[in-house]
Amino acid sequence: MNLQLRFLGTGDARQVPVYGCTCRACERAQQRPILRRKPCSALLEMGDVKLMIDAGRTDLCERFAPGELQGIILTHYHMDHVMGLFQLRWGANLTIPVYGPDDPVGCDDLYKHPGILDFRPPFKPFETTVIGPLEVTALPLQHSKVTLGYVFRAGGKSLAYLTDTVGLPEDTLTWLRRYRPDALVLDCSMPPKPEPPRNHNDLNLALELARAIGAEQTYLTHIGHQLDDYWLEHPRLPEGVYVAWDDARVVP
Numbered sequence: 001m002n003l004q005l006r007f008l009g010t011g012d013a014r015q016v017p018v019y020g021c022t023c024r025a026c027e028r029a030q031q032r033p034i035l036r037r038k039p040c041s042a043l044l045e046m047g048d049v050k051l052m053i054d055a056g057r058t059d060l061c062e063r064f065a066p067g068e069l070q071g072i073i074l075t076h077y078h079m080d081h082v083m084g085l086f087q088l089r090w091g092a093n094l095t096i097p098v099y100g101p102d103d104p105v106g107c108d109d110l111y112k113h114p115g116i117l118d119f120r121p122p123f124k125p126f127e128t129t130v131i132g133p134l135e136v137t138a139l140p141l142q143h144s145k146v147t148l149g150y151v152f153r154a155g156g157k158s159l160a161y162l163t164d165t166v167g168l169p170e171d172t173l174t175w176l177r178r179y180r181p182d183a184l185v186l187d188c189s190m191p192p193k194p195e196p197p198r199n200h201n202d203l204n205l206a207l208e209l210a211r212a213i214g215a216e217q218t219y220l221t222h223i224g225h226q227l228d229d230y231w232l233e234h235p236r237l238p239e240g241v242y243v244a245w246d247d248a249r250v251v252p
Contacts, residue, residue: 003134003154004045005161005185005250009057011037012189012200012224013080025228038246039080040163040222042185044073046154049132053150053161055084066094071131072117074100075163076147077107089115099123099131101138103146123148126175139172141165144199151181157252160215163187163222166197167205176213182252184215185244187222191230203227210241217252219244 009015016037017026029035039056050064052072056079057063075081077100088096089110095118102122111119123129123138125148130136135153142165149162149172160181162168168176186209189200197205200222210218221244231243 002046003152003157003159003252005053005159005183006043006045007219007221007244007246007248007250008041008043008052008063009038010221010223010244010246010248011039012222013039013078014224015039016223016225016228018225021225023225023229024232025225029225029228034245035228036246037223037228039083041081042161044134044152046133049134051131051134054081055088056080056082057084058087060084060088061091066091069096071097071099073131073136073150074098075141075149075161076101076143076145077103077105077110078145078164079107081164082107082110085110085117089113089117091116097131099129099136101146101148126171139175140169141172142167142169151176151179157182159183159185159250159252160213161185164200166199166201168209173209173212180213181215182217183250184210184213184218185221185250186210186218188220189222189224189227191227191234203230207238207241210238216240217242217250219248219250 017029041054044051128137137151139149141147151160158181188206190202192204193202218241
């Protein structure tokens with residue numbers, strides 16, 4: 001059974017185009033909808049099994065038929081990664097398992113009023129959980145809220161999904177360098193900055209991490225409009241590193 005990932009969204013919290021912005025990237029995205037970026041999220045597909053990573057899109061009830069999703073895996077509980085759940089939870093006649101980090105606060109009243117969402121016991125760092133045909137290992141990330149990245153394994157292939165993060169905790173980086181996933185999806189929100197980034201990777205830090213982890217293919221996601229504008233004049237990336245776009249697919 002082949003593992004593949006489809007990007008449902010590759011933008012940061014502001015998305016692209018940014019409301020009211022007239023930069024080149026935002027104007028280009030206004031004119032060409034294919035260049036727009038929705039909230040950062042993805043869909044794992046293995047045969048008939050579909051698991052969504054993060055739920056920031058607000059069109060989930062229209063995009064997925066009842067019963068089409070076998071579960072939702074959350075990286076963290078910031079609004080731009082969970083706001084699609086606030087309508088989805090009021091569905092009927094089904095239950096959707098939701099997996100994620102150990103965050104007692106969650107987001108707003110999702111825990112209090114889960115509706116059809118079945119919040120499962122939180123993942124433990126560096127432990128592996130089996131969900132259908134998929135093995136999932138949770139890895140701590142560095143962000144302003146409790147956040148996990150994941151390594152997914154199925155059919156002899158592996159993919160690491162690491163967003164939102166600024167750099168990586170040493171234990172996580174050591175684990176990834178030893179494991180070396182076939183494919184890597186990595187947070188990269190900003191163009192190169194002269195000062196260290198505070199909450200998300202800039203391009204310099206993302207490329208440094210990509211080199212350290214050594215996956216055969218790396219896809220940059222959680223992209224902001226300033227980075228899209230930067231790429232208009234600096235389009236070259238190292239071999240094996242690619243810019244992710246909404247609806248693009250990754251096959252490890």
